Amino acid sequence: MTDLTASAIADHAPLLQTVGLTRHFRIGGLFSNAKLHAVDDLSLTIRPREIVAVVGESGSGKSTIARLLAKVYEPTDGDILFRGRSLHDVKSRRDVLAYRGQVPMVLQDPFASLNPVHTIGYALDRGLALHQPTLTATEREAEAIRALEAVGLSPARQVLAKYPHEMSGGQRQRVGFAQALSYKPKLVLADEPVSMLDVSIRIGVLNLMARLCEEEGISFLYITHDIASARYVAHRIVVMYAGRVAETGPTEEVLRRPVHPYTRLLLSAVPDPKAPITITAADTGEPPRVVNPGPGCRFRQRCPLAIAICATVTPDLTEAVVPGHMAACHVTAPEAGMVA
Amino acid sequence: MSDAILDVRDVVVEYTTSGEPARAVDHVSFTLDRGEFLGIVGESGCGKSTLLFAIAQLLSPPAQLVSGEVIFKGRNMVGLREGELRSIRWRDYSVVMQSAMNALNPVKTVSAQFDDTMRAHGQTNAAGIRTRSREVMALVGIDAIHLKSYPHQLSGGMRQRVMIAMALLLSPDLVVMDEPTSALDVVAQRSLMVQIKELQRKLGFAVIFVTHDMSLVGHFSDRLAVMYAGKIVEIGPTRPLFAAPQHPYTRGLLDSFPSVYGPKVALKGIPGSPPDLTDLPSGCRFRPRCGSVMARCAEVEPALYPSGDTRARCLLFEETV
Ligand SMILES: Nc1ncnc2c1ncn2[C@@H]1O[C@H](COP(=O)(O)OP(=O)(O)O)[C@@H](O)[C@H]1O
Ligand SMILES: Nc1ncnc2c1ncn2[C@@H]1O[C@H](COP(=O)(O)OP(=O)(O)O)[C@@H](O)[C@H]1O
Ligand code: SF4
Ligand code: SF4
Ligand SMILES: [Mg+2]
Ligand SMILES: [Mg+2]
Numbered sequence: 001m002t003d004l005t006a007s008a009i010a011d012h013a014p015l016l017q018t019v020g021l022t023r024h025f026r027i028g029g030l031f032s033n034a035k036l037h038a039v040d041d042l043s044l045t046i047r048p049r050e051i052v053a054v055v056g057e058s059g060s061g062k063s064t065i066a067r068l069l070a071k072v073y074e075p076t077d078g079d080i081l082f083r084g085r086s087l088h089d090v091k092s093r094r095d096v097l098a099y100r101g102q103v104p105m106v107l108q109d110p111f112a113s114l115n116p117v118h119t120i121g122y123a124l125d126r127g128l129a130l131h132q133p134t135l136t137a138t139e140r141e142a143e144a145i146r147a148l149e150a151v152g153l154s155p156a157r158q159v160l161a162k163y164p165h166e167m168s169g170g171q172r173q174r175v176g177f178a179q180a181l182s183y184k185p186k187l188v189l190a191d192e193p194v195s196m197l198d199v200s201i202r203i204g205v206l207n208l209m210a211r212l213c214e215e216e217g218i219s220f221l222y223i224t225h226d227i228a229s230a231r232y233v234a235h236r237i238v239v240m241y242a243g244r245v246a247e248t249g250p251t252e253e254v255l256r257r258p259v260h261p262y263t264r265l266l267l268s269a270v271p272d273p274k275a276p277i278t279i280t281a282a283d284t285g286e287p288p289r290v291v292n293p294g295p296g297c298r299f300r301q302r303c304p305l306a307i308a309i310c311a312t313v314t315p316d317l318t319e320a321v322v323p324g325h326m327a328a329c330h331v332t333a334p335e336a337g338m339v340a
Numbered sequence: 341m342s343d344a345i346l347d348v349r350d351v352v353v354e355y356t357t358s359g360e361p362a363r364a365v366d367h368v369s370f371t372l373d374r375g376e377f378l379g380i381v382g383e384s385g386c387g388k389s390t391l392l393f394a395i396a397q398l399l400s401p402p403a404q405l406v407s408g409e410v411i412f413k414g415r416n417m418v419g420l421r422e423g424e425l426r427s428i429r430w431r432d433y434s435v436v437m438q439s440a441m442n443a444l445n446p447v448k449t450v451s452a453q454f455d456d457t458m459r460a461h462g463q464t465n466a467a468g469i470r471t472r473s474r475e476v477m478a479l480v481g482i483d484a485i486h487l488k489s490y491p492h493q494l495s496g497g498m499r500q501r502v503m504i505a506m507a508l509l510l511s512p513d514l515v516v517m518d519e520p521t522s523a524l525d526v527v528a529q530r531s532l533m534v535q536i537k538e539l540q541r542k543l544g545f546a547v548i549f550v551t552h553d554m555s556l557v558g559h560f561s562d563r564l565a566v567m568y569a570g571k572i573v574e575i576g577p578t579r580p581l582f583a584a585p586q587h588p589y590t591r592g593l594l595d596s597f598p599s600v601y602g603p604k605v606a607l608k609g610i611p612g613s614p615p616d617l618t619d620l621p622s623g624c625r626f627r628p629r630c631g632s633v634m635a636r637c638a639e640v641e642p643a644l645y646p647s648g649d650t651r652a653r654c655l656l657f658e659e660t661v
Binding site: 057058168169170198199200201202203204206207225226227228229231232252255265266267268269270271272273274275286 | 496528529555558559
């Protein structure tokens, strides 16, 4: 399956592209042939200077996508192209380290991602020595200082001497971004970078991503379960449900005219006092663990619009009203000739 | 105030480790009516959990209640012996913690834990316990089959529901909840909030709900108290407080979460971070972060002044006589 978004805007060569990307996990012991489908048939495009949000509930496959893109997991099927080159060809330790320098990850837990016994300066220096081996010690320090200043941690020289416990959660998350930034990355994989932070601090980290994208030309894959924060920073949005893309497109377009019933559910869940007061019956469902799935829409058990065909045919992503806006639903985005 | 079920009077709690004591709750007072839903919001470290623990009489060293009274159903709970408290807890009020994983016993099934709680309150009829266990599971929308489950076999959302079911076993008049949804996804969070609200309406218990996410309680609480560095800095009915926040800190909190409605606007959040409780700034403790700061703010510690429909601890609203 090809990504129509990419071909529609062909003048922007994609920075990273996935083709039918799939990752299954074998579960249930040695003799079991149960396979958990964490990600199925994902076609995703990220362009230079673009923030793409991947949105979905826990278990929908978001972290698996990040780990596939970071080359922590190998795909079960499909391919990842970075600047046109297949990651299958990125094999040697040197190449992998160089790739991870260009596509670093920022993790959810700012408390776990820094070693408590080392200073911030030490952590930044070690990372740089690994990913930018040609730099001298002086150059590494200059780069670390530049990165700390770019994420708003100043005076940078003093920050270098600090230990993680001397910093707040928001500051530690900024250190995570500074580390990624010091590698001069093209694309940062940010896996729920704000979900463990206080609401009052989150907005600063989101603003930081937007600024780094604008000023330094870095692309971001922003992973979140909060569609409101995705709207705030992302140019495009990919809504995942149980390992498959439910809907994707330009952020404002998807939010103004959500097509997939699941996107509508996510939108209705945003805690927002500005929203009309509708305290409707709670949706108490959760995404299923997808083990050896048959055909059919994975959202059907929770879907208020499900019809017979939803249980037998997997809906494909089809173009909605606007180019690049696609949804996978037999009822709200039927393929031509599929349903009367 | 004949309808008040809880009257918190001038409560002060300090943590005494080495050096200066940290005053995590500093002269907090409020009342709660029967069946009322009060939200308490503020950033991490502002004293929300400490206040809840003080109300529930669950403080342990190094935390110490320095002064104040907690009048619950007409009786001062401060100074009650542990035995007396144990008979009230779960029956008259219950507590739902942030992490169900910490509050539930990992090696006991849900039904065994329900059983323990009910037996501790003199319910010994096995059939009666079984029936009630099924009832509360039905209340929170979990299949009774999960009474046989261990905590780790349940999803995060289900565990929080089980905690709420347990809190309701003995039909208390007050349920205090400490960020029960903050480990959950937005969808699970929303569905739990709706469920808590429906139960509260149906069963009529009062709720104190603590969260760092002010937007979460916007549709659910009757009244809201905003805490900053150990003090209530604004308190009032929820709707007006959202529509016209008075205190600069409340305005900052409201400027911290993006909306999915209306035009997209750039947000600033609140610069800086809360003060060290052992080394507070003079005058108003929000001063170093406040965009409306005046010279007087360094000299005078503000009281709560009426303003709009709420009361706010800010010198902008001081009565000038
Ligand atoms: N290493 C693994 N082994 C087995 N199952 C896994 C592994 N990693 C993820 N999964 C499963 O894949 C699914 C997607 O997980 P994940 O990508 O972590 O989702 P999310 O980040 O959206 O919460 C889940 O059902 C999860 O249990
Ligand atoms: N175990 C402890 N020892 C010493 N100080 C503590 C302890 N727990 C909390 N504190 C102090 O009390 C303040 C309030 O903590 P807490 O009530 O947990 O805040 P909140 O629930 O609003 O995040 C903290 O900022 C900290 O200074
Ligand atoms: S395909 Fe069917 S079950 Fe799936 S979202 Fe559409 S209507 Fe619902
Ligand atoms: S008293 Fe002064 S510093 Fe404090 S909130 Fe009001 S204006 Fe700001
Ligand atoms: Mg994840
Ligand atoms: Mg707390």
